[in-house]
Amino acid sequence: MTTANHSIILISNEDDITHAVGEALTDIKDVTLDVRPGTLASVNGAAVQMVDQHNLIVFKLNADTDREAVAELREQVGARGTLLALSDGSISLAEAMELKQNGIDEILPFPISREVLTKELLALSGHRTQLPALMNDEDAPRMGHVVPVMPVRGGIGATTVAINLADALQQKTGMRRKTAAHRVALVDLDIQFGTVANALDLDPSDIFFRMASEQVNLDATFISQSMQQHDSGLDILAAPDRFAPIEALDRAQVDALVGHLQRGYDYVVIDMPRTLVEWIAPILTRAARLLMVTDTTVPSIRQAHRLIEFFSQERLDLPVDMVVNHEKKPMFAARHHVEAQKVLDRPLKYWLPDDPRHARQALDRGELLSDAAGGAPLTKAIRRMSETILTETKNADAAQPKTKK
Template sequence: MATEPKRSMLVIAKGSGVADAIISAFSGETDLRIETKDATLAQMNGKAISALANYDVIMFQASPDDSAEIEAIQSLVSNRRNETTLVALADGDISLSKARALSNAGVDEVLPLPTGDGKIDAQMIRLSRKKTPQHGGGAQAQGRIIAVAQARGGVGSTTVAVNLADQLCRSKGLFSRSAGHKVALVDFDLQFGTVGSFLDLGEQDTLLQLALDGTVPDANFLEQSMVDLPSGLSVLAAPSSFAPLDSLRSDQVAAILDTLREKYEFVVVDMPRALVGWVEPIVQRADEMMVVTDMSVSSVRHCRRLIDFFTQDNHALPVEVVINHQHKPLMQSRLHREAAKVLDRKLEHWLPHDPRAASGAADRGKPLSVAAPRSPLGKAIARLARATLSVRQVAMQRPAK
């Protein structure tokens, strides 16, 4: 007796070419039901909205220059289910600004149209196989992505990323008997990343390999590439060899993050120094952004610029400012109050200037929890991790929309 398909997909495209290519590509997926509509999204009007209750994935050919199309997308998004994934199919040479327009309208992914030879993007296959998230008990279905950026070079963002990930890994889960949380640490600073050195890891060229062969990684590839430390922390380090900044693609970065967040409770990302095009999927997927700065005027100003950049397409993105190299003052000075006003945020996270502990841990290739757990910096990082955990616990208690 034939089993009922577990997943369903609706393809909305004008003409049969796009729909036929997608149906052909998924011909081997026996647990996927595909239906098609020969129309544009704007032409479907209310029919597309009612279809949300019946499909797990809706793919549609998108024209970001068409205002009626954008309005149709926004209407679709406002009536969506939590389980429904919306995928816009656009020309492969779509500009970043047009891709952002589609993302701003509310689509989950912007992928290229199938090519003339019938090949489709690997990300499309992954999305079709994505399991429906469960919202039982108000818990989040996916891991929390925390991106760590720097206001200027040398401010200590890698120290924060490495030791935050380590502390999250060692912190006991609130509703778990396990020793800690499942945490992944990813170093996306392709040219100058030092996470591997901080943790005394061997040479890793996984990201360089991806850049060279152009493949989109899957779960098996990442599982074989991640280095698991005795603490339980899993690490994907930056390549030991030089890699051009533009060698990664957005779909590769998106696949890495989406795959890791399905397996880990936290994914800590050490951001690249340069704001290259492929950082956009990091910003889009981040549940929290930490910008590490000091109190110099230039750093505070650059921190403000970064906050504006990160939130321009996602106004709801929580951005936390971490003040490094300075003890938390008992009373904030006029300089501190002016900085908080410029940043439009409370200055709640302070990491003391503790070069002995920081350099000692880095030289030994050990996190602060091992090299200097009782140091002022080690204790401050532990407090930062506890604050991060409390934010996650609040998010888990929110009812699903």
């Protein structure tokens, strides 16, 4: 399970710091704070264990001795764990930059206002302070982009695309890629055969089973409680592990679900079922663009064509982009590629190379491609695809800033 247990450890010899950090976390229920007397340098041997047991390590900075202690610790723990230093303000910009290069994630001045300290502690410990945005969402102006991913046949790679595209859309930057530019939700709406939870080593979720069987009231609290927070930063609604009657979901429920998610996230990536059911209509209506994952065989292109025709009855102007999986973009289009584009009346826009070794490696480890094989051809191709989608959706935003649903 990756649902984070948020825990912070403070290494400090100074009462005013201990007091201030304690105060900053007073009203926060699901964060635990441990205090350990000492300095980062003095607890050195124990620090690795602290990284394993806590999301965030906070310490009072002693620039003279801590520079080495930080570098040493980073060498031992790699990218794991987040380090926050509180500095009395005497440190120079050059020193601060050197400390960041050595592996400190953030340096804050101390004293600092309680509000700012609370905010920083929560953000750095990976606490989802953004969830309230999902709760009291009614007049939030922002609407995230919905990107459904649809397979033309079983086993073509739609789930692989959905998961790793969602990851790439976060556009993580910074040292050790911890800061995400976008909040992304991933929803496994392949409710009968969903494999997202399996692929990422998460628990199945009962939300869609209950939506289908009990007509539960779908409020924002219920949705956010059902989401699992993956270490990558993705929030994920998994499929159930018991058989849910797929026809029993209804349009209104799915519409409400996706609408809620749009208010809380910048991108909502949906792993779609292959079955054509009534409730996919609201997803088509809300979609920024639909990605159709295919190969270039005649039966697959025919099926893609049929699906596009079907979707256009629901929404004529739905942008459908083709993703050819298991094939590198050819230098020159072969005849069957030209034929396919003609039949589909659109380009074969994205090409993802066949990369069984890395696809398998990620699956076996229950990891994202970016974690299991960051430099692999498939990982890079999905990243490039995400960059195009980010540009296109941002351009669409710029074209019509205030007229969204």
